[in-house]
Amino acid sequence: MVDIYNSISLNYGLPAGGEDIDTFAGNLRLTKAVGGEHFLALGDDEADNALSGEICYLDDEGAVCRSWNWRDGQRTMLTEHTKNAFLIIESVDPEREDVLEAATQKLAELSEKYLGGTAQVLLVTKENPEISLD
Template identity: 60%
Template sequence: MKRFVTEASFWELFPQAAIGIVVAEGMRSAAEVSTEDAAEIEHLLDRANILAERHLTSDTISENAPVKAWREAYRAFKTKKGARCSIENLLKRVLKGNPVGHITPAVDIYNAISLKYALPVGGEDIDAFEGDLRLGITEGGDAFLPLGENEHEDPTLPGELCYRDDAGAVCRCWNWRDGVRTALTDDSKNAFLIIECVEPERVEDCQAAIDELAELVERYLGATIKAKELITSEHREAVIAE
C-alpha cells in the first residue's frame, strides 16, 4: 500500500491550505488517445489560455492575486533562488501573449485545469514512487534530478518544503520543479494528480478543479478514478495505491 501523507511541519506553516488529489488508474498512453479526443483536449487547453486572462488584472505579474498569494507562501520556507510556483510560470506566458502549448494529452489536461482555475496542478507516476509520498519540511540532502537534466543532481535544502518519497525528492520547493524519476510519461498508466490551494476563500475552486480534472481524465484518457479527495488539516492523508 502507498499513501500520500501531509506532515505536521506542512500544517504548521499552512493551517488553512487545501490540497485536492486525484488517483487515476489505467490511463491510455498518448498513442492510444484517438485523434478526435486529442483534438478536443487541445481545444480545452486553447480555451483555458483565454480563460486564464480573467485572473490577470495587472500587467505586472506579481500584482495579480493568484501570483501574490503564492509568492507570499514561498516566503514561509527555504527555496532555491528564483523558484516560483508553477501557476506563476503559466500565467506569465499568458500575460506575455505566449499561450501554453500542447505537450501530451495528460499534461495538456492538467495544464488546462491549472490555467482555468489559476491553481497549481501537477502529476506524478504512482508506479515510480518508493514507499509513501510525503509533503513536509525536509532536513535537506534529498536526491533530486530535475526534469530537463541528465547529469547534475540537485539535492534539497535544509528547511525546504517538498514532496518526497523513500528514494528522495519528487518535487522541489513545494510545486516549483518536478524530478525525472517520478514524472509522468507518454506511457504512464497510473497517475497521482494534485491541486494546491493556499487561499482559504478559494477552497471551493479547488474542489471544483479536482472534480473537473477527474472527469476529463476519465473521459479522455479512459482512466478509472480510484480516489478523489480534498486533503485538509482535518484530513491529512489518503491511500493512493493498494
C-alpha cells in the same frame, strides 16, 4: 495527461502537476525537507537536492517534487507508459476552497473522458493529513 492538468492550472489559477505512482519508492509524503534529499529536475543533468525546510513531496529515494509541486523530478515523471498517475492541485488559501473543489472535479472529469481511466478525488488538509493511494 500533462496537457489536461496544465489546462486546469491555467483555467483555475492553481498550481497543478502529476507523477507516476508506480515509480514511488515507499510512501509519498508532503513535508519539510531535512535538506540534501536527492532530486534531479526535469531537463537537468545534475542533481539539485532539496533545501532544508523546503516543502517537498518526498518518498524513500528522495524528493519527488520540490517547492510544493513546482519542480518536477525525472525519476517519477509521467510518460507514455504511465498507467497510474498521481495528479496534484494545490491551494493553501481557505477563501479559494470552492475553486479548488471545482478544479479537482474538472480534472477528474477530463482525465476519465480523455484518458479512459478512473479518477478518485482525495484531499489532504490540516484536519485530514493522510490519504491512501490504493
